[in-house]
Amino acid sequence: MLPARSRLRASADFQSAMRRGTRAGRRTLVVHIALTGDAERMAGFAVSKAVGGAVVRNRVKRRLRALMADRIDHLPAGSRVVVRALPDAADAEFSTLARELDDALGSAVRKASR
Known part of the structure; x- marks a missing residue:
């Protein structure tokens, strides 16, 4: 489970990550x-x-939190990540969500590191 200290909660933190950050999208999530x-x-x-x-x-x-719990320590220090689920996420298998999250995270980190 994603530790409480690692969860974004404030609206300003969400807005900051979504507006100033880079993004990468897949079929089920951005x-x-x-x-x-x-x-x-x-x-x-x-x-x-x-x-x-x-x-x-x-x-x-719940699925996205469980997936991020395994991946958050591999992100660069100071990362603020917002995962936005798209309608296709409702019917997606857990393995599909995991694969697309890995792809999107990798792409977004590469873009942000430039």
């Missing part, structure tokens, strides 16, 4: 990443009603 230079790596999740009802949205969020 990753926004901003490199702030802080020591802490943090992640947040945006799952809109377009993904589905409350049960579906919560399932998608």
